Amino acid sequence: xxAEDIRKPPKIAATEQMKxxxxxxxxxxxxxxxxxxxxxxxxGPVEFLxxxxxxxxxxxxxxxxxxxxxxxxxxxEVAESMGFSQDLCSYARLDIxxxxxxxxxxxxGLPKPDFLLCCNNICGTVTKWYEELARxxxxxxxxxxTPFIHKSKPGHATEYVKQQCLELIEFxxxxxxxxxxxxxxxxxxxxxxEGVDLWKEVLKTAESRPSPFTCFDAFIHxxxxxxxxxxxxxxxxYKLLRDEMQERVANGVGAVADEKYRLIWDNIPIWYxxxxxxxxxASNHACLxxxxxxxxWAVDIKIEDPLTxxxxxxxxxxxxxSIDLMLDQLIALIERYxxxxxxxxxxxxxxxxxxxxxxxxxxxxxxxxxxALIIEADxxxxxxxxxxxxxxxxxxxxxxx
Amino acid sequence: xxxEALERLMKMRDDPYAAARAWKExxxxxxxxxxxxxxxxxxxxxxxxxxxxxxxxNRDTTASGAHLQNYCCSLARTSLDMALDGTLSFLDGxxxxxxxxxxxxxxxxxxxxxxxxxxxxxxxxVRFETSSAWDYMTSELASFAEGLEKELGPIxxxxxxxxxxxxxxxxxxxxxxxxxxxxxxGILPYDQALWCSTSSALMDKAEHTALLEEIIADLEAGxxxxxxxxxxxxxxxxxxxxxxxxxxxxxxxxxxxxDDFCNGRRYFDSEVPEDVxxxxxxxxxxxxxxxxxxxHVPSKDRGACLADRATEAGAKGAIxxxxxxxxxxxxxxxxxxxxxxxxGIPSLNLEFxxxxxxxxxxxxxxxxxxxxxxx
Ligand code: SF4
Ligand code: SF4
Numbered sequence: 184x185x186a187e188d189i190r191k192p193p194k195i196a197a198t199e200q201m202k203x204x205x206x207x208x209x210x211x212x213x214x215x216x217x218x219x220x221x222x223x224x225x226x227g228p229v230e231f232l233x234x235x236x237x238x239x240x241x242x243x244x245x246x247x248x249x250x251x252x253x254x255x256x257x258x259x260e261v262a263e264s265m266g267f268s269q270d271l272c273s274y275a276r277l278d279i280x281x282x283x284x285x286x287x288x289x290x291x292g293l294p295k296p297d298f299l300l301c302c303n304n305i306c307g308t309v310t311k312w313y314e315e316l317a318r319x320x321x322x323x324x325x326x327x328x329t330p331f332i333h334k335s336k337p338g339h340a341t342e343y344v345k346q347q348c349l350e351l352i353e354f355x356x357x358x359x360x361x362x363x364x365x366x367x368x369x370x371x372x373x374x375x376x377e378g379v380d381l382w383k384e385v386l387k388t389a390e391s392r393p394s395p396f397t398c399f400d401a402f403i404h405x406x407x408x409x410x411x412x413x414x415x416x417x418x419x420x421y422k423l424l425r426d427e428m429q430e431r432v433a434n435g436v437g438a439v440a441d442e443k444y445r446l447i448w449d450n451i452p453i454w455y456x457x458x459x460x461x462x463x464x465a466s467n468h469a470c471l472x473x474x475x476x477x478x479x480w481a482v483d484i485k486i487e488d489p490l491t492x493x494x495x496x497x498x499x500x501x502x503x504x505s506i507d508l509m510l511d512q513l514i515a516l517i518e519r520y521x522x523x524x525x526x527x528x529x530x531x532x533x534x535x536x537x538x539x540x541x542x543x544x545x546x547x548x549x550x551x552x553x554x555a556l557i558i559e560a561d562x563x564x565x566x567x568x569x570x571x572x573x574x575x576x577x578x579x580x581x582x583x584x
Numbered sequence: 585x586x587x588e589a590l591e592r593l594m595k596m597r598d599d600p601y602a603a604a605r606a607w608k609e610x611x612x613x614x615x616x617x618x619x620x621x622x623x624x625x626x627x628x629x630x631x632x633x634x635x636x637x638x639x640x641x642n643r644d645t646t647a648s649g650a651h652l653q654n655y656c657c658s659l660a661r662t663s664l665d666m667a668l669d670g671t672l673s674f675l676d677g678x679x680x681x682x683x684x685x686x687x688x689x690x691x692x693x694x695x696x697x698x699x700x701x702x703x704x705x706x707x708x709x710v711r712f713e714t715s716s717a718w719d720y721m722t723s724e725l726a727s728f729a730e731g732l733e734k735e736l737g738p739i740x741x742x743x744x745x746x747x748x749x750x751x752x753x754x755x756x757x758x759x760x761x762x763x764x765x766x767x768x769x770g771i772l773p774y775d776q777a778l779w780c781s782t783s784s785a786l787m788d789k790a791e792h793t794a795l796l797e798e799i800i801a802d803l804e805a806g807x808x809x810x811x812x813x814x815x816x817x818x819x820x821x822x823x824x825x826x827x828x829x830x831x832x833x834x835x836x837x838x839x840x841x842x843d844d845f846c847n848g849r850r851y852f853d854s855e856v857p858e859d860v861x862x863x864x865x866x867x868x869x870x871x872x873x874x875x876x877x878x879x880h881v882p883s884k885d886r887g888a889c890l891a892d893r894a895t896e897a898g899a900k901g902a903i904x905x906x907x908x909x910x911x912x913x914x915x916x917x918x919x920x921x922x923x924x925x926x927x928g929i930p931s932l933n934l935e936f937x938x939x940x941x942x943x944x945x946x947x948x949x950x951x952x953x954x955x956x957x958x959x
Contacts, residue, residue: 266918268935270655270909303710307685310710310880311915318919326880328711330720331688333695339723343709346716506692531655534911538689541651542696559653 193436195400197424204420205406212238212294219297219359222316224309225409226479227302228327228351228497230375230489233413234368235355239300240293241410242316246274247402248288249281250454250563258287259564272532273564275312282319298322298358300351304329304503306535325354329498333505336498344494372489375413379484381421382408388428389472390520393437395428398448398474399461400438405477439470444584447516448474449543450528450536451562456570463574467581473520475501475513506539510546517551523584525555526577531567556580587802589795590776596786597779597827603787604636605674614702614736615674619663619690620681621785621846622708622876624866626751626856627729628679629789630744631736635679637785638663638672639823639847642939651693657907658938659823660690667698677702677735682710683878684912702735704728712871712881722867729863744862750789751856757796758784758852764803766841766897770812771803774840775830782825782847812839815957818899818929819843820890820920821906822876822913826936832943833903836950837958842897844890845905850874877912886916887923895927901957902931903950907938930956 212220218238223229225243232239249255255273261280263269269276281287301313301324310326317324327347330340352363385404388395396404404424407417431437446464448471453460464471479501485492501509517525525547530537544555556576561567596603608615614633618625621637628635640662647668648661666672677700680691695703706728709717733739758781765777780799784792815838824830824845833840843849854873856865874889875881894902902924906913917933924931932953934946 266921266933268914268917271911271914275915307688307710307878308911308915311877311912314880315915315919324882326711328709328717328880330707330709330724331682333691333705333707337724337727339720339727340707343716343720346719350714350716506689507696529653531653534656534685535689538652538656538686539692541653542693 193431193438195396195404195424195427197420197427198403200420200423201404201407204411204416208411209289212240213289213291220294221298221300222293222296222313223300224302224305224313226305226497226500226502227300228348228493229410230368230371230413230493231348231351231355232300233411234371235359235361235363237355237359239410240296242278242293243274244406244410245281245287245289245293246277246563247452247454249277251457252288253455253565254288255455255563256565258284272306272308272312273561274532275308275315277563278312279315279319282316296320296322299324300327301325302327302329302497304497304500306502306533308534323354323358325351327351327497329503331503332499332508336495340498341491341494344498345490348490348494369486369489371413372484372493373486374415374418376484376486378408378412378414378417378421381418381425384425385421385428386473386478388425388432391432392445392521393435393439393442394445394470394472395431395436395438397438397461397464398471398477399452399457401474401477402452402457437470439465439468441468442470443468444524444581445470445472445520445522447472447513447520447522447525448476448528449513449525449540450530451476451533453528453558453560453568454563455565456560456568456573459570460573460577463577464581467578469581469584471526472522473516475509475516478516502535506543509539510543510550513543513547514550517547517553522553524553524580526580527555527557528562529557529559531559531561532564533562554580554583587799587806589798589802593783593795593799594776594779596783600641600783600786601636601672601674603783604634607634607788608674614676616677616679616702616736617672617675618679618681619687620683621851622681622683622870623679623706624725624728624870625785626744626747626862626866627732627739628736629751630739630747631732633676633736634788635785636675637847638666638678639825640938641666641825642941644939651697652690655909656686657909659907659910660686662938664690664694664698667694667700675700677704679704679706682707683876684910686909686911704731704735708870710878710880712875712879713883718867718871721871722864725863725867741862745858748856748858748862748865750793752858754784754789754793754796755852755855757793757800761796761800761803762842762849764800768812769814769816769839769841770810771806773810773834775827775834778824778830778840778843778845778848779827781849781851785847785851814839815901815954816841816897816899818890818894818897818902819845819848820902820904821845822910823847823907824905825938826905826941828943829905829941829946832947833950836947836954838901838950838954840903841899842893844874844893846876850876877916885923887920890920891923891927891929894924894929899929901953902929903953904931904933906933906935908935
């Protein structure tokens with residue numbers, strides 16, 4: 184394939200608004216004098232913070248930014264020199280290194296937290312990571328404990344998580360000195376649902392052929408739904424993005440020139456390599472139409488009973504269920520998006536996402552007849568990545584389709 | 585080596601699962617494997633089955649490579665390998681306790697591939713010290729017991745109470761043995777003391793208890809047989825099963841005086857209270873015992889706790905013995921090390937993988953630690 188064959192993918196116009204939104208958010212977080220700052224895990228119940236006027240800050244989102252801007256390794260090395268093993272999750276390492284040096288992808292590093300909210304529905308790693316942050320910053324930490332689901336969720340697990348919602352409210356009242364308002368929370372929950380629904384509509388447009396965007400675009404445009412759901416800005420933003428994507432569908436505009444193959448991505452992006460990988464697939468006319476990562480934020484909340492449904496939704500997320508339950512979701516994705524195959528990033532940093540992929544890959548092929556490719560890498564630590572080998576494997580995989 | 589009982593127990597170390605296989609042949613009963621020492625062994629025992637702890641072994645893995653990436657700890661990789669190649673074929677089932685991300689996924693992979701009849705998950709809370717976590721924990725233990733009953737037969741309260749008494753007796757004896765060694769390390773080399781504790785999770789509890797009673801009586805009667813003059817060290821880690829390493833430490837002029845290994849002190853510390861209903865008693869022990877890095881226990885600072893324990897034991901140094909790729913322990917390391925530093929206890933951080941421990945390399949590092957302490 185010659186270079187001329189690779190047509191530049193059309194630019195998503197809404198990207199500018201998204202950048203503005205995220206920039207404004209970080210500026211507010213860095214400069215606020217009255218609003219408390221809470222560091223929160225990516226799967227955490229942010230609606231409670233928004234309802235209490237707390238600014239949520241996501242070390243994982245910042246980790247992704249550091250990965251994409253290729254400063255992650257340097258920060259991780261700081262943590263390693265403090266005694267943290269190189270085998271630990273690289274988000275945690277670079278965050279600890281960033282905290283210690285007050286640096287990162289944001290000038291001066293992330294704003295100091297007043298308290299921490301750690302939800303272990305994505306991994307046990309965050310529990311250990313936030314324990315370290317609590318020691319480092321000397322601030323209180325709330326662990327929102329969501330029991331892992333191997334088969335089905337027992338009633339006492341739902342009750343436990345629901346009770347923790349109430350404990351979290353207590354915690355936030357104590358930390359902020361403000362009173363909790365059910366009405367305000369209902370408002371936030373409503374906006375969250377609206378944002379999530381719009382995000383789902385955006386993702387749905389990729390069901391059309393050609394797909395108007397790739398998962399590499401979704402990785403970038405998911406930032407608002409992860410960080411700021413429950414706000415009006417997010418709702419407005421996703422309306423804009425949805426309209427643009429729907430317009431593309433109506434006009435038959437595809438993200439990849441002459442889309443021939445449709446693939447599903449599994450695991451966190453390889454942030455430092457995303458552009459190259461995107462080009463590599465695009466040059467092979469392969470479009471990564473959906474992924475298991477950005478769909479993880481499409482959780483359901485029922486407005487009639489926000490606490491119970493939130494307890495339920497936050498416990499059932501993709502990384503908190505067994506691999507058989509994950510398999511059902513993967514297969515559903517493949518069918519829904521008429522995909523021709525699966526690309527799995529075996530991510531050295533992330534055990535809950537990666538262990539089990541070998542079995543999943545085989546099971547997917549067995550059940551759907553679609554092939555799976557496994558790429559060994561790390562989401563931000565580029566020392567664990569071989570570009571040449573990956574190219575070779577991607578080329579061979581697409582050849583086989 | 586002093587005494588016939590100890591000799592018998594030590595022989596088992598060459599084939600750790602021989603006792604379980606023999607038990608099964610003799611009794612026709614069911615053998616239940618489990619990984620984490622938060623597993624409520626008494627429940628398995630009260631149902632008439634033999635609980636046996638699986639902790640991997642030194643081996644080059646083959647079959648498990650198709651299921652687990654090489655950035656997964658060797659405990660998980662070698663255990664799965666043992667299940668897949670038939671080494672664990674004497675098991676009727678396995679109990680998984682929510683421990684870390686690796687164990688959680690190993691449970692799924694095991695259930696789908698290892699082919700044992702019974703598979704049970706116990707998802708304990710990660711967050712301790714709140715009433716909602718306590719309620720969840722007791723409900724989860726009760727429903728775990730119900731699940732076990734379906735597979736293994738009824739767990740009568742009376743039987744459970746008897747099991748608890750037996751296990752408590754065993755714990756008390758192990759604590760006594762460790763205490764005796766603390767007072768005079770020369771009575772028993774550390775690796776043998778640790779094996780006394782480790783083997784307790786590998787064989788019939790009554791039999792093990794009887795052996796322990798004999799061993800302790802022999803030790804009380806006999807003179808010191810080991811060199812107790814070595815530099816006293818404190819051991820920190822999850823499972824410690826590297827017997828050659830421990831022999832090397834002894835040769836290097838040091839000895840572990842106490843530990844925080846989960847097949848050592850953490851296996852037998854604290855007893856199940858006997859004055860409350862049995863399931864509640866079991867929950868209380870799990871709730872209150874010294875914590876594993878996989879549990880979030882805000883009121884206890886693990887660094888300070890370990891530094892205090894090492895100081896109380898009179899340790900002059902500490903060795904972290906960590907499974908490579910083990911996140912919970914690796915995250916705690918810098919903090920615990922700092923606490924030890926503050927207490928004036930120099931330490932060494934060793935990382936290892938079962939099957940590729942190079943004693944030669946470790947010898948130099950252990951030797952250097954011993955020299956620092958002596959200097
Ligand atoms: S990358 Fe994986 S291990 Fe790291 S914080 Fe995210 S979910 Fe946890
Ligand atoms: S706690 Fe550590 S050693 Fe144990 S299974 Fe988990 S990662 Fe492996």
